[in-house]
Amino acid sequence: MSWALGWAAYRMPFTRPVATARGRLAFRAGAILWLAGPDGVRGLGEVAPLPDLAERELGRALGLLEELRGEIERGEPDLERLLAGWRDGMPAGRALRAALETALLDARARQAGLPLARWLSAEARTAVPVNAVVTAPSIEAAADEARGAVAAGFRTVKLKVGVAETEAAEVERVAAVREAIGSGVRLRLDANGGWTSEQAVRLLRRLAVYEIDLVEQPVPAGDLEGLAAVRRRAPVAVAADEAVTGPETARRILELEAADALVLKLPVTGGIASAREIAELAVERGCAVIVTSAFEAGVGLAAALHLAAALPGLSPASGLATAGLLAATLTDESLLPRRGCLCLPAGPGLGVSIDRAALDRWRQGREGR
Ligand SMILES: O=C(O)CCC(=O)c1ccccc1C(=O)O
Ligand SMILES: [Mg+2]
Known part of the structure; x- marks a missing residue:
């Protein structure tokens, strides 16, 4: 059996003005990603390039994810190989790599019944x-x-x-x-x-x-x-x-x-x-x-x-x-x-679960399945 991959992009406001030397931040764009393994185990990750570049880099990361989907769904993703060439050079590649790795680690730690830490x-x-x-x-x-x-x-x-x-x-x-x-x-x-x-x-x-x-x-x-x-x-x-x-x-x-x-x-x-x-x-x-x-x-x-x-x-x-x-x-x-x-949250893996209503509320644009 194979892996299943899905994601949902979000865009939501900050609750108070965030002033930085790179300008005022008003919105945070990112995406939640989920992987489901052959034995029913699931893992979550988040694609969140640095906020001042997020909208552009998120688009790039999700474009890459779309390209990689077939390969990811055929077996446990080999991150090194999938993201070779993106790993150090591109902010979108590093943010995507972090998300996929987080989802894999969440799945493994859940399987072991331990908090990820x-x-x-x-x-x-x-x-x-x-x-x-x-x-x-x-x-x-x-x-x-x-x-x-x-x-x-x-x-x-x-x-x-x-x-x-x-x-x-x-x-x-x-x-x-x-x-x-x-x-x-x-x-x-x-x-x-x-x-x-x-x-x-x-x-x-x-x-x-x-x-x-x-x-x-x-x-x-x-x-x-x-x-x-x-x-x-x-x-x-x-x-x-x-x-x-x-x-x-x-x-x-x-x-x-x-x-x-x-x-x-x-x-x-x-x-x-x-x-x-x-x-x-x-x-x-x-x-x-x-x-x-x-x-x-x-x-x-x-x-x-x-x-x-x-x-x-x-x-x-x-x-x-x-x-x-x-x-x-x-x-x-x-x-x-x-x-x-x-x-730390008490449960195994990351110890977090998606609040569906909140995700629906802040969901934006691109999504994969
Ligand atoms: O370090 C913290 O307390 C919060 C995180 C933070 O400041 C931050 C958050 C997003 C992007 C950049 C930065 C930063 O440390 O520069
Ligand atoms: Mg800093």
Whole structure:
């Protein structure tokens, strides 16, 4: 007997304005994918290219999926072979690879009767500490959001930067957030590639007094030399995020000593196996790893949560407190954090099931069967 494959694309609004250095995000586009194996076992995955490119890259990923359907339905998909050539080069290929791999792993862990994290590692945790993400553009609203996060029990707050009109306003916004959260809470910044290397060094020298834990992707993803320069010259730890597109780029970043931490996003690394390989490389070199969502719905978010729970010695908070940012998770599980921690769902595999009514509500355009 053969495998069956289906998917449904979705498009839904964010619940509050998400301001990033790459512009304002209003909608999240992606697709939920399901695989059914010969013995009745099923697995879920999510195709969720980074939100600012999602609509275009999703179309590409689903086009590729359409082409691969016949081959996938003939037997257990050999991901390496199916996506050869797409694996590292194309954002759509990596996002699709992550989705197919997630569905296969979900199916296997369900068959074994274990939560995916536990199936991946005997030492897996059952909950992970997570950071709040502050996305409000204005100074006052950002400070309010940060204050609310601390009141809700978060011990790490991440602020999107590269958002203000001037450098003075940027500094004022960070100062206001530090003031709002007090001195005991960790503060992370994320510039989403919005600064030049010179600008990042200049700003970070001014921002260091606000006790910044680290800054994610201060310069564009392609500028690894610039990233290394920021790390050498600025008094703030640096994390590579959008730059971490697979073990090859991770190796280059580590060789250049360009980062103190690597951020792992499943649609960017191309899935869990690749993310774990990167984590191993990083830890060997004394570089931290941080697992975050890419603002996926519940299936992709659960996959990232299982990865985070399975990684040994992951210490910084994970960027997984994002379920509430989207109109729906499309799953029966809410995946909302409590007191700064996110618990793994209890069931086997990913531990999530599709909320049919929600999927019908947000379903959009292309679908496969
Ligand atoms: O890290 C977090 O707390 C949330 C995830 C996040 O910020 C994010 C979500 C989608 C795309 C990019 C990013 C990012 O970290 O840059
Ligand atoms: Mg980031």
